[in-house]
Amino acid sequence: MNIGKVLGKYEHKVENLLPILLEIQDDLQDKYITPDIARAVSEEMKIPYSQMSEVISFFAAINKTPKGKYHIEMCNSTVCKVNENFLIENYLKDTLGIQIGETTEDKMFSLDYAPCFGACDVSPSIRINKRAYGKLSVEKVRKIINELRGEQ
Numbered sequence: 001m002n003i004g005k006v007l008g009k010y011e012h013k014v015e016n017l018l019p020i021l022l023e024i025q026d027d028l029q030d031k032y033i034t035p036d037i038a039r040a041v042s043e044e045m046k047i048p049y050s051q052m053s054e055v056i057s058f059f060a061a062i063n064k065t066p067k068g069k070y071h072i073e074m075c076n077s078t079v080c081k082v083n084e085n086f087l088i089e090n091y092l093k094d095t096l097g098i099q100i101g102e103t104t105e106d107k108m109f110s111l112d113y114a115p116c117f118g119a120c121d122v123s124p125s126i127r128i129n130k131r132a133y134g135k136l137s138v139e140k141v142r143k144i145i146n147e148l149r150g151e152q
């Protein structure tokens with residue numbers, strides 16, 4: 001991971017920490033910010049590590065643990081809840097054998113909650129590796145997961 005390349009695109013200001021960390025995270029295989037990376041960014045940007053840690057713990061979008069190849073985010077905001085996204089959540093937990101915040105043993109799938117990501121008009125929605133999928137039913141989600149598993 002070339003942290004310097006990402007840092008070179010931004011002014012080294014605290015308000016740029018979130019986009020910087022998200023861009024670094026997206027480039028990492030395990031899609032999370034390790035303490036070593038946080039420390040390196042903190043040193044490069046000359047921002048105290050304590051401040052860096054606060055930003056990391058405040059923003060849910062910054063992953064604190066390794067994620068699977070496919071990071072599934074369940075919207076847990078009002079519109080998706082009203083549209084019975086619990087059916088999709090239950091199916092995902094069941095078929096993947098994991099709970100929210102966990103990763104499958106084979107490191108293929110991670111499941112997390114996310115706040116509304118603007119796909120309310122096609123609710124219920126999930127995101128997989130930042131791509132939104134909407135108008136979901138359990139059957140549609142089953143197809144998506146099977147495709148990702150290579151089962152078609």
Ligand code: FES
Nearest residue numbers: 075080116119120
């Ligand atoms: S409420 Fe779920 S995407 Fe907006």
